Amino acid sequence: MFPRLIAPALACALALPASAMDLTELTDAERAQFRAEVRAYLLENPEVIMEAVESLQGREAEAQARADFDLVTNNAGPIFDDGYSWEGGNPDGDIVLVEFLDYRCGYCKKSHGEVAKLLETDGNIKMIVKEFPILGEQSMMASRFAIATKNVAGDDSYDKIKDALMAFNGDITTAALRRLAETYQLDFDAIESKMNDDEVTREIAETRALAQKLQITGTPTFVMHDEMLRGYLPYDQMQALVAEKRD
Structure with a gap:
């Protein structure tokens, strides 16, 4: 969950190449470097994780509310x-x-x-x-x-x-x-x-x-x-x- 939410933002924040947006395109060495950078960044900025979780929870709550509205209306x-x-x-x-x-x-x-x-x-x-x-x-x-x-x-x-x-x-x-x-x-x-x-x-x-x-x-x-x-x-x-x- 966390990589999907924060990897693009971290790639920009860490000034990594565009290829870093897709981890499957990295070499083993680049992937190891990227993971190390991500770990260091999160240790220095742990609030990023909470922001990502809160964002995800907010989107899930909105989706649930929309689904519940339809369920109530239809029944x-x-x-x-x-x-x-x-x-x-x-x-x-x-x-x-x-x-x-x-x-x-x-x-x-x-x-x-x-x-x-x-x-x-x-x-x-x-x-x-x-x-x-x-x-x-x-x-x-x-x-x-x-x-x-x-x-x-x-x-x-x-x-x-x-x-x-x-x-x-x-x-x-x-x-x-x-x-x-x-x-x-x-x-x-x-x-x-x-x-x-x-x-x-x-x-x-x-x-x-x-x-x-x-x-x-x-x-x-x-x-x-x-x-x-x-x-x-x-x-x-x-x-x-x-x-x-x-x-």
């Missing part, structure tokens, strides 16, 4: 209006924030409070939650329970269970889910009977297919309007991005 329907994902916050908000989450994901748990704070302090954000269990059977069980709760008891109960599952740090077991249901006076038996319904299975499968199209491989992943935000973001950064989108 806007299932992202923002799939007909089944839970919606919260302000339904008429001028900012729409979509989150792909897994209840067993430590960074999802960490970001949960940040997102809640953003929704509370802003008041003009619509929130959409995509159930994306990718961390094993307990993750799948938790998502099936959450979706079944929504289908049986409604959106308000789903919201409470979603928050409870994010705060829960033990193993996801039938007994644990029963206790959560009883805490919120929900009919666990009715919810459990729906956890493996085709409707629940289809929602998870369609969300996974969407995530694959969007090249999402980890959680949390957010979509804010036309931008994909991959990974945990603290409250201040999310707030700044919201302000940027409004501008």
Whole structure:
């Protein structure tokens, strides 16, 4: 990576012949001399390496942002209006924030409070939650329970269970889910009977297919309007991005 980025610049800086721009054209002696000059130059100017790395990272980030913009634009329907994902916050908000989450994901748990704070302090954000269990059977069980709760008891109960599952740090077991249901006076038996319904299975499968199209491989992943935000973001950064989108 480094030679491709800095060799031409070094050749000019070191006043080497034009042939030095192509290392394959050098003799063994010239190549050895060039490498020695490069090494000496880098030892004297180590900031060149960091500048090259930062330049490369900047170009890669720009390319990723352009690719993500296209992915979001081409899949806007299932992202923002799939007909089944839970919606919260302000339904008429001028900012729409979509989150792909897994209840067993430590960074999802960490970001949960940040997102809640953003929704509370802003008041003009619509929130959409995509159930994306990718961390094993307990993750799948938790998502099936959450979706079944929504289908049986409604959106308000789903919201409470979603928050409870994010705060829960033990193993996801039938007994644990029963206790959560009883805490919120929900009919666990009715919810459990729906956890493996085709409707629940289809929602998870369609969300996974969407995530694959969007090249999402980890959680949390957010979509804010036309931008994909991959990974945990603290409250201040999310707030700044919201302000940027409004501008």
